[in-house]
Amino acid sequence: MDLFTLLALMFLLPAAAAEEIVKFVGDDVILRCEAGDGFIRAVEWTRPDLKEGEYALFYRDGRSIPTEQHESFRDRVQLVDRQPQDRNVSLILKNVTNNDAGTYECRVYLGGSRRKKRAAFKGELFQTIGLTVKDRETVNLTVSPGDNVTLRCEAGDGVIKAVEWTRPDLKKGECVLLYTDGHTDLTYQHESFRDRVQLVDRQLQDRDVSLILKNVTTNDAGTYECRVALGASRRKKRGVLDEEPIRVIHLKVIDRDSPDGIHINGWSRKVGVGLGVAAGVAAGVLVSGIGYLIWKHNQAKAERFPPEDVTFEEWWSA
Structure with a gap:
């Protein structure tokens, strides 16, 4: 031919x-x-x-x-x-x-x-x-306030058109980071992440779409989802990718220097309340125990007859 x-x-x-x-x-x-x-x-x-x-x-x-x-x-x-x-x-x-x-x-x-x-x-x-x-990848990650953390994610084969990192608790149209057309699009980024997030590799080499989150606070604790638009994938007009997450990361923030020794995602208040309740219960048990001992002592005395040369009132108050 x-x-x-x-x-x-x-x-x-x-x-x-x-x-x-x-x-x-x-x-x-x-x-x-x-x-x-x-x-x-x-x-x-x-x-x-x-x-x-x-x-x-x-x-x-x-x-x-x-x-x-x-x-x-x-x-x-x-x-x-x-x-x-x-x-x-x-x-x-x-x-x-x-x-x-x-x-x-x-x-x-x-x-x-x-x-x-x-x-x-x-x-x-x-x-x-x-x-x-x-199978969807789910990762649990624990850091301390002030740390810089890398949320790892790797895209599949194909031309990477866009990358989105988001959290389900953000409002519709808000994200942690949206990278498209070779740059970060700040239009849809939640203000709490401004100047604190970036991709590990802005040239997206080796399929690496991992995210760096700087100076972590307890408010950063939550679930992070990594989405990637490949090839002919379509993007919603609102700016958030119409793709399922390829990786889900549950981020916990622990403050080991908090007064009660633990502060996880704002749980220290709950821990304090729990300790207060426990202390109250223990105090109640102690008071009840002392009362019971006094009652037993008096019962024992009541079972004995007072001496003849002592009045009942003097004997009972002794």
């Missing part, structure tokens, strides 16, 4: 763009695919490792065909647009598991397009997507 023929085939055949997506167990994922021009007769989402005739989803005549679907995808998949508009034949896969990892192919059967007749009834490959499913 000469070079001219090879180039001609490259232009005539529909291109199948490859994309890599990393998700965590329990996440929902959208596998994006856009069909070519022409009437969409059928849509097929499949994986090469499935048996012939089995699909993640098979859509035809305006509806999904469950009889053609592999049982592991039942009630977990659907098209983003069940009446495909704007050529959008993307697939929603819910509650992913480790078994969902693999390569997904989006094929579309087109009719009425300007293609050869034999191609009008042939499912054409428009997209291939590699899905990786990981």
Whole structure:
């Protein structure tokens, strides 16, 4: 085959763009695919490792065909647009598991397009997507006030478009740090983190998207989530990534120099209250014990008869 023929085939055949997506167990994922021009007769989402005739989803005549679907995808998949508009034949896969990892192919059967007749009834490959499913990483980290701490996080394969560090207790649209387009975006950063946070590597080499938090205070204690937008990932207009966290870090702040010897995330007050209650209970027990001993002493005296030369009042008060 000469070079001219090879180039001609490259232009005539529909291109199948490859994309890599990393998700965590329990996440929902959208596998994006856009069909070519022409009437969409059928849509097929499949994986090469499935048996012939089995699909993640098979859509035809305006509806999904469950009889053609592999049982592991039942009630977990659907098209983003069940009446495909704007050529959008993307697939929603819910509650992913480790078994969902693999390569997904989006094929579309087109009719009425300007293609050869034999191609009008042939499912054409428009997209291939590699899905990786990981177990979510959760880390517990303890530091002292005044420390500088590094919250470790590593992105998956693909071009890093944006990085976000956030906390669930922040208001919608607020974050610890948002890095996009090669710089830190201060628009959405909570004021308490101004001038105290930065990425370990602003050039994002070796997939390192770790965060440095300087001069830690007890108010910094909480849960931190690391999110990364890779490749064609989309970002919400409000500036916070529409991605699931790839790492969750629970940060505790301990003040070992506090008066009561412990101060964890503002818990010293609770500890003090607990100690006060315990002291009160102990005092009550002590008073009760002394009263009981006095009562026993008096009871013992009452059981003895006073001497004849001593009045009862003198004997009792002795």
